Amino acid sequence: MSNRRNFLTGVGAIAGAVGAASVSKVAMAALPEPVVQTKPDTAGPLAPPTGRPYNPVVTLNGWTAPWRMKDGVKEFHLVAEPVVREMAPGFKAHLWGYNGQSPGPTIEVVEGDRVRVFVTNKLPEHTSIHWHGQRLPNGMDGVGGLTQPTIQPGKTFVYEFVARRPGTFMYHPHGDEMVQMAMGMMGFWVTHPKGRHPLIDEVDRDFVFLLNAYDIEPGAYTPKIMTMTDFNIWTFNSRVFPGIASMNVRHGDKVRIRVGNLSMTNHPMHLHGHEFVVTGTDGGPTPRSTRWHEVTTDIAVGQMRQIEFLADEEGDWAFHCHKSHHTMGAMGHDVPTMIGVDHRGVAKKISQLVPDYMVMGERGMADMGEMEMPLPDNTQKMMDGRGPFGGLEMGGMFTTVKVRRGQKRGDYADPGWFRHPQGTVAYEFGGALPEPARAGGTAPGKLPSAAGAPAAKDVEVRVRKPASGHGSH
Known part of the structure; x- marks a missing residue:
């Protein structure tokens, strides 16, 4: 029990009984304590204090739910409730989640x-929980109205089944699902193999997190639940960069990263500096014959992917969604493109009427990361985060994998920025640049003509649109 006690102390968890109208004091005493965590820090792995041993996972900006053993059954207690989630320092959202957080705590069990x-x-409306990807009795699948009555406010339901296959899973509501998932209700589930498995290798580090997206207007606290496509907050475990923790590993470690996607679009997840293989999906571990090395894998809606790689290159390596808008903070989708537009004269006139007027987007958007432009309260910058060489100009679904030779085995502490060996950092060239060689000695911007042929004249391209509009396309 000392491991459990140390874990709870380390993450600042608070245990307490939950008053539920449907549960008497006698029955409540029979329930496991619902452990609550409100801090957004990444908790260390929870070594199993009871039951069969396994190599625990680390939840990025999250934690693993403790359990109790009762008559050979592993018991957990989840509380669905409104929560306040700090998405990044200075930026908080009013969400719904489990046990004080969104996502809820990771559940770890062993096959069998x-x-x-x-x-x-404890929500203001009914709910249920679907155990995404699990093999279980139909009545435990958690689809409100189909396999069970919904859980009404103040009530407590019990789900019981055997974890039949090892793998990477999720849990989320299947009652008013559009609203409740848009509000952040979700969690991770990992079933470890009960022994050596031919398709599941042992690893030194095992990270898990969920992908989700929110639409939170600048200055607001609560997501817009009716949004279908125009999300502006892209998250790992309901955190946005620079609020997303780095994954800190030892040089030479074999690393596994498990990612589940509960957003409304796909995400091509990209790792810098290393190649990985996809070793698991929603259906379980992948056959070895299907594995090949790559640096990006696409994760569709409702899917899970498990990747593994050897951390054999030191440094601070980016890990992010490769959809560029998904590595940005809150954006305005209707902002016009002003690149190349000289509007100094207009800006001068506007500034006479609006003293704080700023020119934006004239040379691209990188200047936005450096501006100390006033923002509404509780609004995350579009481009944020600083590294050892300046602004990172990132947000949303972005973090780093920090590989260090000096990182001790089992140590997940942030080692700080990488100290590059001399001569291994790109640098500015200080010499004279030679004129580029051009075929046939033609002037810049002109294409050489064929031998003996007259020089081609400039051609103006004219586009004639169909008179009938786009109806015949």
């Missing part, structure tokens, strides 16, 4: 475990 999960509803 009988699991019992008590779910108490």
Whole structure:
């Protein structure tokens, strides 16, 4: 029990009984304590204090739910409730989640475990929990109205099943799903193999997190739940860069990263400096014959991917979604492109009427990261974060994998920025630049003509649009 006690102390968890109208004091005493965590820090791995041993995972900006063993059953207690999630320093959102956070705590079990999960509803409406990807009895699948009555406010339901196959799974509501998932209700589930598995290798570090997106207007605290496509907050575990923790590993470690996608679009996840293989999906571990090395893997909506790589290159390596807008903070989608437009005269006139007027986007958007432009309260910058060489101009779904020779085995502390060996950093060239060689001695911007042929004349391209509009396309 000392490991459990140290874990709870380390993450600042608070344990307490939850008052539910449907549960008497006698029955409540029979429930496992619902452990609550409100800090956004990454907790260390929770070594299993009871049950079969396994190599625990680390949840990025999250934690693993403790459990109790009762008559050979592994018992957990989840509380669905409104939460306040700090998405980045100075930026908080009013969400719905589990046990004080969005996402809820990661549940870790072992293949063959009988699991019992008590779910108490402290939301203002009914809910349920679907155990995404699990093999279980139909009545435990968690689809409100189809496989069970919904859990009404103040009530506690019990789910019980055997974790039949090892793999990477999720949990989320299946009652008013559009609203509740848009508000942040989700969590991770990992079932470890009960012994050596032919398709599941042992690793030194095992990270997990969920992808989700929100539409939170500048200055607001609560997501817009009716949004279908125009999200502006892209998150790892309901955190945005620079609020997303780095994944800190030891040089030579074999690293596994498990990612689940509960957003409304796909995400091509890209790792710098290393190649990885996809070793697991929603269906379980992948056959070895299907694995090949790559640096980007696309994760569709509702899918899970498990990647593994050998951390054999020191440095601070970016890991991010390769959709460029998904590595930005809150944006205005209707801002016109002003690149190349000289509007100094207009800006001067406007500034006479609006003293704080600023020119934006004339030379690209990088200047936005340096501006100390006033923002509404509780608004994350579009481009933020600083590294050892200046602004990173990133946000959203972005973090780093920090590989260090001096990182001790089992140590997840941030080692700080990488100290590059001399001569290994790109630098500014200080010499004279030679004139570029041009075929046939033609002037810049002109293409050489064929031998003996007259020089081609400039051609003006004219586009004639169909008179009938786009109806015949």
